[in-house]
Amino acid sequence: MKIYQFEIFITVARAKSLSKAANLLYLSQPAVSKHIKSMEEYYGAKLFDRTNQGVRLTEAGEIVYEYAQRLKNIHNELEKDIDGFLNSEELNLNVGASPTPGEYLLPCTLWTFKDKHPRANVELEVSYSSEIVESIFQNKLSLGVIEGELPSGSSLISDHLMTDQINVIASESSELKTIENINELKDMPLILPSGDFYIRKMLQRLLSEQELEITDLNITAEMNSFTAIKSAVEADMGISFLSYSAVKKPVFQDRIKIIALNEGVEEKLNLDINLIYSQKPNHPGIITKFISFLTMQHQHSFC
Known part of the structure; x- marks a missing residue:
């Protein structure tokens, strides 16, 4: 199981609705249902009862909910303790974003990341995609989240995060x-x-x-x-x-x-919304953490 799946499970349990949880998580309802079904198959137990008013935890679900909260809290504490070993230069995160992700997707996401890593120094610059690409080449930005693809022949790495409409x-x-x-x-x-x-x-x-x-x-x-x-x-x-x-x-x-x-x-x-960054062999610690935070969870990262 992955940490973000527990976060999806917790959100459904608190919202008592798959559709409400999907809106809160910026996911489709089928995607949320798929994750819940995956957890039920993994644990071999039904975790939610479906009702006309939404969903409610089963007895097994109550147990998973208790452990899910503890696991999430422990993981958050682990990340904060690991950050204590990073020096000040490794805690600088300068993110560039084109207008759609910069104004509507990343602000809440960066707040969530900052909550997990309170010592991180996070800055967000909103500009056009072409300017974000150029700033990464010039080492003015740690990474970028842009609309559309990189220019042909670009040496930057691009990871697809989500598809907007x-x-x-x-x-x-x-x-x-x-x-x-x-x-x-x-x-x-x-x-x-x-x-x-x-x-x-x-x-x-x-x-x-x-x-x-x-x-x-x-x-x-x-x-x-x-x-x-x-x-x-x-x-x-x-x-x-x-x-x-x-x-x-x-x-x-x-x-x-x-x-x-x-x-x-x-x-x-x-x-298409893509994460872009340079091919440096050893990014500073906080940048590596943010890249993993986005690429492992993809659209689940966005609030």
């Missing part, structure tokens, strides 16, 4: 429900991220496949802030393209809504 968003009052063909965008008021955003580049590639140019669209505004874009969409100034991570809160609050796309378009808007 680019969505078309509109105000809750909009009458728009679906977009069947990408050509329909030509007649719609669009509020787009500025040219350096990876989301903008994905949209340009999608348009080129349909023999369209960005200039063929009815762009009413270009903004370099996801927050500003969401505010403009909420005010019904137009529609936009943003990642699910960026919009899930206002969608949940019924301030904006996601517009359905036909399956062929939607599958081309998968947004």
Whole structure:
């Protein structure tokens, strides 16, 4: 068993719901169910009873829950004690991130990591993917979490962490429900991220496949802030393209809504989130720990 599986189990037990736990863990409900089933198979016992109100621990589940909390606490204490052997230089962690992970995925994750490693000196820099890559080459950053792939021929290591989804968003009052063909965008008021955003580049590639140019669209505004874009969409100034991570809160609050796309378009808007770092043989201790923290748990690392 892995530590993060105990954390998933604890979250389900406390939330008393697979769906609520999935939202808290930034996982799909089938993924959470799979981990619980895996634990039940491993221990040879049913850990949860399913009810109309959610789930509740079985007698065996109560035992596992007690041990899971103790194991998690012991592991946290172990990590903190090991950090005591690291010198100050080995405790510096400078993380670069492109806008989606930097603004919506990593802040809570870094807080969780800092809680496990209180002596770590953690800094987060949010910038465009290309600038994060360059800063790692120049040793200004320890590592990066970016949208999209590394440039061809790059010597950096890239580990896939999760796949987000680019969505078309509109105000809750909009009458728009679906977009069947990408050509329909030509007649719609669009509020787009500025040219350096990876989301903008994905949209340009999608348009080129349909023999369209960005200039063929009815762009009413270009903004370099996801927050500003969401505010403009909420005010019904137009529609936009943003990642699910960026919009899930206002969608949940019924301030904006996601517009359905036909399956062929939607599958081309998968947004890969990757961890990138240099191939140094011996990274300082805290960097190695953070790389392991992300790569061993993948999307389970994100809050």
